[in-house]
Amino acid sequence: MNRVVSIGGAELLLLWRNRLALFNALLLPPVFGLLFVPRMSGTGISPAAAATLIGGMIGVILAIVVYHNLVGAYVARREELTLKRLRAGTPNAAEILAGTASPAVSIALAQSLLTVVVAAVYLELPVPANPLLLAVGLFGGVAVFVVLAAASAIVTSTIELAQITTTPMLLACFLGAGLWFPLDDLPAPVRTVFELLPLGPVIELITLGWAGTETLSDAFRPLLLLAAWTAAGITIIQRWFRWEPRR
Template identity: 40%
Template sequence: MSATTAPARPDLVEQRPSPARRVWALARLELTLLVRNRTALFNALALAPLTVLAVSSFLLPDAAEGRGAVAATLLGTLLVFALVFAGYYNLCTTAVARREELMLKRLTTGELTRGEVLVAMSVPAFAVILAQVVLGAVAVAVLVEAPPLRNPVLVVLALVLGFTALAGLGMATAIVTRTVESAQITTLLPLGALMLLSGSTFPLDLMPDAMRAVAERTPLAAVNQLMTLGLSGIAPDGDAVGLRESFAAGAQPALVLFAWTLLAAYLVQKRMSWEPRR
């Protein structure tokens, strides 16, 4: 009589964790490392109210009716700075450090995919930016006034699409960055260009037409336009629009962010090294 194999009991079959659980497990580790570094955590969270305090001191108008526009400008500027430093620069240096420490290579030897590793690595940066925006909004409400909120969907799009695009560009910059120290050099030109063309340091209205056309197709300018449109209802052309018209006006900056996200994802997928550069 031939022996037969008993079917495996369902409760004894090993269940592989879902991608979401794998990402969250690694993201929780990254968050724990951030919380334990109290200096970095304080600098990250204190940046928002301090930035609002510094900028509002010379932007605050005498007339009460102009304070809503100032509140929207302050939050837009805060988000731009947060995306540049906590998103773009931080994730570039993080990707380089993890690569040179062989952590990226070790993480992908198990069940984690490369995409899951990158998403988990981005979670602490997104949490910091979200905290900065919330704390910044509280500081704006106290020091200026509560910012108007014409279209919250566009505000969320500015935050999510802006972070995705800047995080991807930061990881793409890591492709040409050999060490954490050299990130100060490789990110200098992109960071300076992004800030200059964002509309936060130099208003788009004062730029020559050709320069403005270029600026409006950069990610931070698109973020600034979406935030301004979502908070105050002011379209990129300067006209005040209603809720329905704001969706149409926000289509172009949203598409700009989506295009930059696709470009960054392509570069990271095709060119990013997962082993130390020699």
């Protein structure tokens, strides 16, 4: 744990010096959130619909703060030989990846908590029916996007290329978050695709955790899907993640 904290402290300093990454992490998600305030303030919005919107906003935070920023961070540290030097030392692979991710993860969790509090007060929602399920959705989402960021870094040879390699996942998350339009309005095959993407189970678990569920079996599918995405990402990282610059 001490090694993770040490690596995270160094990464936080680098994040502070990178004004673009800092802007993406601190200001971009709140700006997106403000765009959807009019929709959330509509009359007659049900707790389930409000919970889905909150889950979508948290999903945007995870996509921007965790996934997008971390791909650039992993690639930058690899090209600077930082990962190689750390790998040659005492930290293991998991500690290096977790330490590098810790500042982005901390910011995302803080923004997600703020989103939950502000949205709950603004919409006058009742307290979450199942806080544990909501927490599992949030922390599971953080884990899967950290893993996916490391996996995306494998196919990203330069920092500049990260703007391209992260675009498909970002677009899928933005469209699949249900913020721009209700997913129920989409054709069934298209809706199913969005539900199977990494953000789908995160939003579903947050919605079930807040609005409640008659039976915990409703959470089995999103839990299984989230675990499958995480396991797939870890397998890819173990096989193909590079600790040296790609030449």
